[in-house]
Amino acid sequence: MRRKVIALLLSVCMLALPLGGCGSQESGNSENTSAVNGKETQADGNAQESGNGEAVKLTGLYVSHSLTKDMNELQWLQELEEKANVDIEWEQIYSDWETTKSTRFASGDIPDILINATVDSDYTKYNGLFMELSSLIEENAPNVMQMFEEEPDTRILATTKEDKIFAAPKFQGKWPATNTVMFINKEWLDNLGLEMPETFMELKEVLKAFKEQDANGNGNPDDEVPLDFNAYGGNNAWFNSAYSLTNLLGATGIQLTNWGQEGYFAEDGKVKCYAVDERYRDFLRFMSELYKEGLINQKALTSDYSTYQSLSRGDEDGNALVGVAFGWEETDKFGPKLYTQYVPLAPLAYDVDCEPGTYDTRWRNDYSGLNMSANRICMSAKCKNPEAAMRFIDTFYDEAASVQVLFGGITDGCVEQTGDHSFKVLPPLDADMDPGTWKWTNAFAGNGPMYIRRSTELEMAQDMTFAVEERKDYDAVLNKMGESDYYPQMFMKYTDEDQNTMALTQANINNIIDNYWSLWLTGESDIDKDWDTYVQNVNDAGLPQILEIRQAAFEEYLNK
Incomplete structure (x- = not known):
């Protein structure tokens, strides 16, 4: 299959987390002419359905980890395209996406499929830009439906307050209960x-x-x-x-x-x-x-x-x-x-x-933060062949495919399938590279759409084996958490008005709380002398209003 990738010489703005952990994240207008495979091409961003059994042509965008190799070299990804009978021209974003995506989205010019590129607020801020996926998932995505049924929190995670779904989440249930x-x-x-x-x-x-x-x-x-x-x-x-x-x-x-x-x-x-x-x-x-x-x-x-x-x-x-x-x-x-x-x-x-x-x-x-993430993959409302695009999206959630999305391909030498539902993560082929770096180089890892089933048997690489073993001293304390003090904000749903209120108010609060902690830590200011005025200033900045909004959303989540 002829593959096209536009690799932008930028480096992705990532959350400061380790390679093994989470967890867990551009160019100009896609109509601009770009050098692709040594040729000048013009991407129109539309899927083209062939009437003679040829692969459906789509466009895609992936906001990449800085370590991830050119998508042209990911054999497992090419195999997913072949399985779904699609041919995708990819744009790989290595950096500055958060800076430039607003201009891109405001222009209305986005590719058919976007991976690791959106947040919840994008779907309301850019109303009409993204495809509502509920019926497409029900009719064309049996793997995603299986995830929703077996892990109900993933459906909650994917569903807006208005009961719409604009992006599919991920579930990788093998990660431990703390990142740290x-x-x-x-x-x-x-x-x-x-x-x-x-x-x-x-x-x-x-x-x-x-x-x-x-x-x-x-x-x-x-x-x-x-x-x-x-x-x-x-x-x-x-x-x-x-x-x-x-x-x-x-x-x-x-x-x-x-x-x-x-x-x-x-x-x-x-x-x-x-x-x-x-x-x-x-x-x-x-x-x-x-x-x-x-x-x-x-x-x-x-x-x-x-x-x-x-x-x-x-x-x-x-x-x-x-x-x-x-x-x-x-x-x-x-x-x-x-x-x-x-x-x-x-x-x-x-x-x-x-x-x-x-x-x-x-x-x-x-x-929940290590094993689930919202907005892993979504679709443009202008996609000319949404059924084909959704079939491709669903391939990521196949059992074997999900393992490869996370750890790298079977044919790429990163994973071995040892049974119908069992897999072994292989040591890096590059002896000088640690398992975490190898994973992020050869896979989407935590940035990708996937469903790692609880029933899937995984023999992990050394780093994950160590990570699980190291947390045994933490299990008893971690298990103290109950429903009344479990607060996974990722599942909370808010109205547009509440989201705007929280964003503006939290910025004002952060200006206060983020300025004080370092002064107190270093002794440049006296925390006991400052405290009462500090608390009053935070409350005056709107903390009680945010707590009221968050409380209502928390109670709604508890009642689901």
Whole structure:
């Protein structure tokens, strides 16, 4: 099949997550002339149905991970096209999509199929641009229907408040229940004759020893970073990053659900925001003490994710430099040379100015965020052959195809099918590449549409095997979460008016809360002196109105 791909020399704006984790994300007008396969072509964006059995021609757009190879080289994708009898001219977007998509969508010029390119608000903001898919799914997509029936939350995820479906979601039910593990350097503990800490105050003593006693044993007592975190960049990263210090808030009894939630959580069925919770104030006061004593990386506030990762992989002489840090999985976080030094540190009990056990220790539960995502694939309302396009969309949700979407192709040497419903993820063919990087290079991975069935047997690669094993110390705490404190915002549905209100109001709130935490952490401002005025300012910015809107949506979700 003749394949066409327009590869744009840009790099995708991604959420700062690890390669193994989530989870979980341009060009000018598509009528512009582009160099495709060495020729000048003119794409009209319309499907053309052949009357003689030839493949239906469609156009497609994929917002790609920066590592993913040219789609021309993905044999598994070509096989899906052949199975659906379509020939797709692809446009592969590597960056700046969030900056340019508004112009693209406003022009009304979009391809037939879009993958990883939309959010819920696009369907109302650009009313009429996208195809409503409900009947097409029922009539042409048995795999998607199977997902909706076996995993009802996926239908909720895909359905708007007006009971319409504009995009199909994904389900990859093999991922663990949290994206984040706190790791500690066990070799450093052994070097200094220390036990694993179990409380906040015990952690402080361990961090002091790491800082003062040359924990890595290289003769330099000043190169150790006792505790590191990542919360640099846009999108209110302190509250939304999977590797922020706010992971530790669960020790105060605050149950967080999924990363990137702007500080909102549920407690006893009531939606709250921890940014104005006194437990957050007390927690941040303690973190400020650690920072003042040099126990937290002094450069963390200005270090991006790649710097955060690099520091965890040690110096050029192979010495570990970080004592405690957050990550997805040990080989991804610390690299092939140092990962054996690190072990998971179980969730700590909060004992700052109180006895251990005062609070019910929790840890952020990310199962829904890691295993489900909305808006994986959608269709233009102008698609001339929507039935063919939907048949192609449905091929992604086939059992074997879904495994390949996530891990890479069978014929590409990434996956082996070992039985009717069993598969084995193979080691990277490139011995110098870790499994996570290999996966993102050869597959859509977490960005793709798929249905990984719970019944499918998967023998995972080393990184996923480690990731599951590392979380065993977290299972008991994660299992404490109940219906009244499970707050998966991804399932909440809002009216256009409410969405607009929340977007504008949240921006005003973020201007306040995102400006204060770093001042308090570094000691540039006094949290106790600021607190009452800070809370009043956040409330005046509209927090009560947002909480009211969120509460109504939460109760509606609970009643479904």
